[in-house]
Amino acid sequence: MSQEEAMERRLKLFRSELKVINVGLETFYKDLARQGVKVVHVRWSPPPKLEKELEEALDKLL
Amino acid sequence: MSIVRNLVKRNFFRDSLQLMQLSEEAKKLPGVVDAAIVMGTDTNKELLERLGLLTDEGASASENDMILAVRVEDEARVDEVLQEIESLVLKPPEEAEVREEEYYSVESALESMPDANLAVVSVPGEYARDVAMKFLEHGVHVHLFSDHVPIEHEVELKRYASSRGLFVLGPGAGTSIINGKAIAFANSVRRGPVGIVAAAGTGLQEVSVLLDSVGLGVSQGLGIGGNDVKKEVGGIMARDSILALERDPKTKLIMIVSKPPDKEVLDRLTQVVGEGKKTYVACFLGKTVYRPPKRLSMRIYPARSLHKAVLQAVKLLRPKKLPTARKKISMKLSELRSLSLKLSKKLAPRQRYIRALYTGGTLMYESLLIYRQLVGGVYSNAPLDERYRLPDPFKSMRHSVIDLGEEVFTAGRPHPMIDPTLRKLRIVEEAGDPEVAVITLDFVLGYGAHPDPVGATLDAIEEARERAAEDGREIIFMAHVCGTRRDPQGLREQEAKLRKAGVVTFPTNALMAFASALVVKKGKIRSDKLRKAYKEFIEV
The missing domain is CATH 3.40.50.261 (Succinyl-CoA synthetase domains)
Structure with a gap:
């Protein structure tokens, strides 16, 4: 991507209607919805600890 | 005779906002005097101890564990109440409210x-x-x-x-x-x-x-x-x-x-x-x-x-x-001076220290810069100069400026802009110190923040005043509300509540810091120093 294209992408955000995906604290989702922002919420929870440790162990092995 | 009991749920996670809501629900259960549901971080265990809600069981919890702490009136009911709290906690969060626009990945x-x-x-x-x-x-x-x-x-x-x-x-x-x-x-x-x-x-x-x-x-x-x-x-x-x-x-x-x-x-x-x-x-x-x-x-x-x-x-x-x-x-220097002089007349000779209890980190920092020039060394949990780091952030000394949004206070807890509990305890504690002259508070409004931060804090201010009054003292309360008229909490409404409670409000944090410094100095700041600080921080 050229610098000019990158800049255009940033400026496009300022010109566009916000469409938001909220991940984590639900209160931010509610506050955005209250302001009339189009928003969806992702109910996030941490991946199970054991899996993460296993994953890391596997990463090391592979 | 009330009794305190803790139940620890190992490796059990809810986010800090959900825990705050659960704590509020638990407090409403019949027979409950006080309750708190928190993750077992050191900060939370310290808080439980201060609230008289920590037992050995709770003290053994790790930061991955959840502590259900409760004080009940009737010992015979304690197991039953704990079970009720446990079922509150086990209920999936807001299970009734499954919406179309909600996803799991x-x-x-x-x-x-x-x-x-x-x-x-x-x-x-x-x-x-x-x-x-x-x-x-x-x-x-x-x-x-x-x-x-x-x-x-x-x-x-x-x-x-x-x-x-x-x-x-x-x-x-x-x-x-x-x-x-x-x-x-x-x-x-x-x-x-x-x-x-x-x-x-x-x-x-x-x-x-x-x-x-x-x-x-x-x-x-x-x-x-x-x-x-x-x-x-x-x-x-x-x-x-x-x-x-x-x-x-x-x-x-x-x-x-x-x-x-x-x-x-x-x-x-x-x-x-x-x-x-x-x-x-x-x-x-x-x-x-x-x-x-x-x-x-x-x-x-x-x-x-x-x-x-x-x-x-x-x-x-x-x-x-x-x-x-x-x-x-803004305010003119002469206005700041005369207001401060009027306020400082309420103080006993021993009352000479500022205790600034902030929820906003940058506001705290701005005040440190002003205090540094007007009152000198100010202790803090996030000081400008390491010499003035408070040995115990939970305990103020001399002039102290506290950032309650710092990690030591927020690990496993909602931010103080959402949950006023820690600051309220601190306000009352500060009032017990006979050398305290001024307590300053910021109230940050807007989205994300507490729905009524001033209303939730007024009882602590009242209690602090009573505590000082028992000892024949009066503490000066100052506040800055950071918000607009269109914020959900309403700037005017929040400021009006403060003024009604006798709290002096300021339109900016810098003015509050400036005025509180003038009050504790009781007019004894060299005028060239004062003018220099005014020029640097206030005047345009």
Whole structure:
């Protein structure tokens, strides 16, 4: 991507209607919805600890 | 005879807001005197101890465990009550409220909203990179609220984003205002000609509400996270934000709010500004005075306080409105003097210390800079000078300025802007110290914050007053409400409640710090020193 294209992408955000995906604290989702922002919420929870440790162990092995 | 009991649920997670709500529900159960449901961090265990709610069982919990703590009237009921609390906790959060627009993975949310242009991410810091990267790979800008994000993750995310024309606002970005919408902790601010780049969350809130108050308003408010201006990150997003605001037709003036950037970052940003055309107000909150290079002195206007930055913007954009703006958000030195003198007459000779209890980190920092010049050494849990670090952040000494949003107070707890519990305890504690003269408080309104922060704190102020009165003393309470009339809590309503309770309110944090210093000094500050500080922090 050229610098000019990158800049255009940033400026496009300022010109566009916000469409938001909220991940984590639900209160931010509610506050955005209250302001009339189009928003969806992702109910996030941490991946199970054991899996993460296993994953890391596997990463090391592979 | 009431009895306290703890139940520990090992490896059990709920986020701090859910826990706060659960605690409130538990307190309402029949027979319950007090209850708290918290993750077993050291801060929370300390809090439980202070509340008289910690037992050996609770003390054994680790930060991955949840503690259910309860005090009940009737010992015979204790097991039953604990069971009821446990079932509250085990109930899936808000199970009744399953909505169409709710998803369980980032991928499914992206599928449902393929034209999403912003993600607001507030997962624990260790997971933030993975979540944020998924959005960047889909061309979505990210506001990253999470803190404790390793700096190498921040650099990786920002480099990736920058090369693709995407913003990563944060990590630890409490506040942004994009296209007039408040993201995370932000206020309802009118749109206007000032674009803000802030590496300081409540700094952005304070300048944006003041810009609103003086009739200017904000085009975009981009919170880039405190680490962005450190050399490890190299100001990647500060630079991208400045470049974008230079090109944004709605932005006439760019305001930068930050602690002083590292030298190499400052040099780099100065170069970027040099290549631009717009006018800047540089509010670098630090011990040293920032002076822009000579060739840019007609484009970069430094300001040593948030208060001054806003008046400077008025002077540059609407010079004719400056007198009105001064009336609205400032005070003359003579006014500050006479108010302070009047207030200090209420004090006994022993009462000579300030206790400033902040929820907003940047507001705390701004006050430290003012106190440093007017009262000298001030203790803090986040001091300007390590010599003045409080040995125990839970215990004030002499002049103390506390940032209750610091990690020691927030690990496993909601931020004090949401949960007033810790500050309320502290207010009452401070009032027990016969040498305390002034207690200052900030109340941050807006989205994300407590629905009625003043109302939730008034009983503690009342209790503190009674405590002092028993001892024949009066404590002076001062407050600054950082908010606008359009905020959900309403600036006017919140200020009115404070005044009704006898609290002296100030339109800016800098004025409150200035006035409280004058009160404890009881008029004994050399007038040249006083005028110098007024000029540096207040006057435009």
